[in-house]
Amino acid sequence: MLTTTPTLHERVLAWYDEHARDLPWRRPGTAAWGVVVSEFMLQQTRVDRVLPAYVLWLERWPTPAELAAAAPGDAVRQWGRLGYPRRALRLHAAAAVMVERHGGEVPSSYADLRALPGIGDYTAAAIASFAFGGRHVVLDTNVRRVLGRLVGGEALPPPAVTRAERERAEALAPPDPLGPRWAVATMELGALVCTSRAPRCERCPVLDACAWQRAGAPPYDGPARPRQRYPGTDREVRGRLLAVLRDAVGPVTPAALAAVWPIDDQRERAFASLVADGLVPALTSAQPDPAPSNQRMPDSSGETVRQQ
DNA sequence: AAACCGTGGAG
DNA sequence: TCTCCAAGGTT
Numbered sequence: 001m002l003t004t005t006p007t008l009h010e011r012v013l014a015w016y017d018e019h020a021r022d023l024p025w026r027r028p029g030t031a032a033w034g035v036v037v038s039e040f041m042l043q044q045t046r047v048d049r050v051l052p053a054y055v056l057w058l059e060r061w062p063t064p065a066e067l068a069a070a071a072p073g074d075a076v077r078q079w080g081r082l083g084y085p086r087r088a089l090r091l092h093a094a095a096a097v098m099v100e101r102h103g104g105e106v107p108s109s110y111a112d113l114r115a116l117p118g119i120g121d122y123t124a125a126a127i128a129s130f131a132f133g134g135r136h137v138v139l140d141t142n143v144r145r146v147l148g149r150l151v152g153g154e155a156l157p158p159p160a161v162t163r164a165e166r167e168r169a170e171a172l173a174p175p176d177p178l179g180p181r182w183a184v185a186t187m188e189l190g191a192l193v194c195t196s197r198a199p200r201c202e203r204c205p206v207l208d209a210c211a212w213q214r215a216g217a218p219p220y221d222g223p224a225r226p227r228q229r230y231p232g233t234d235r236e237v238r239g240r241l242l243a244v245l246r247d248a249v250g251p252v253t254p255a256a257l258a259a260v261w262p263i264d265d266q267r268e269r270a271f272a273s274l275v276a277d278g279l280v281p282a283l284t285s286a287q288p289d290p291a292p293s294n295q296r297m298p299d300s301s302g303e304t305v306r307q308q
Numbered sequence: 309a310a311a312c313c314g315t316g317g318a319g
Numbered sequence: 320t321c322t323c324c325a326a327g328g329t330t
Binding site: 038039041042043044045046047049050083084086087090117118119120121122123126138140141142143187190191196197225227228 | 322323324325326327328329
Binding site for chain 1: 309310311312313314315316317318319
């Protein structure tokens with residue numbers, strides 16, 4: 001019988017068929033909205049942390065319309081400690097646009113998706129591909145790393161997406177029959193095998209074709225990657241303020257906020273940025289439950305004030 | 309276009 | 320322990 005050696009594409013897809021994780025947003029029948037929610041949550045957040053949050057979110061808001069009808073503050077609270085809580089506000093805003101301009105449905109085209117708040121190049125391509133079967137170049141950190149090693153022969157991709165990377169990804173897009181699965185498969189390969197720190201090259205289905213491996217797996221030598229500091233920065237202060245505001249059952253006193261960080265001007269600056277982002281307004285707007293009026297609530301100018 | 313925006317787990 | 324960084328987006 002006639003056998004031909006599998007192509008690189010076929011090998012990656014075969015690997016995916018055997019090793020892909022069973023993630024809820026990949027299950028057949030998942031609504032586009034589920035894909036949207038998963039993609040927002042997965043922005044800079046690992047799968048294992050997203051899983052429980054994803055389930056709870058969809059139980060509470062199974063459709064864009066239901067989220068859009070909720071208060072933004074509820075979205076931020078439901079977001080919990082996933083991180084980057086502006087994503088919760090943007091997801092809420094995106095749901096509102098879906099209701100207002102797309103009949104309550106998730107738009108299927110890349111252009112319409114790209115126009116929604118919180119959706120950039122990657123997320124638009126991902127939703128269009130995964131939820132609607134479109135074929136787009138999906139260039140996330142995993143794909144960038146996989147292609148960078150496999151084709152480019154480099155340990156890690158440069159700090160920002162380059163044109164060369166995009167052209168390389170387009171050149172490698174498989175012919176039609178393999179379709180949009182190429183994107184998920186390469187992402188999964190990057191997540192499980194071709195990892196950033198300690199790649200499991202023994203398990204790689206295309207090890208023999210890897211330019212980086214062939215070159216002896218040289219270390220990264222590109223431009224310095226910006227290191228993200230956290231301790232002592234405004235981000236840490238924001239995080240602490242957020243935790244207080246998010247977890248508060250009733251009104252929040254200025255003293256409770258002050259207790260979070262001892263440096264007054266830094267704390268006030270962080271607070272002001274939370275106001276500007278809409279996070280403080282969302283978290284301190286009148287709740288349906290507790291009685292309003294003379295509650296002491298933070299204000300936009302400083303942290304000392306009361307609710308209207 | 310460089311810097312900023314949370315949080316937590318892995319190595 | 321401490322560093323790195325994780326399905327990015329926005330300004």
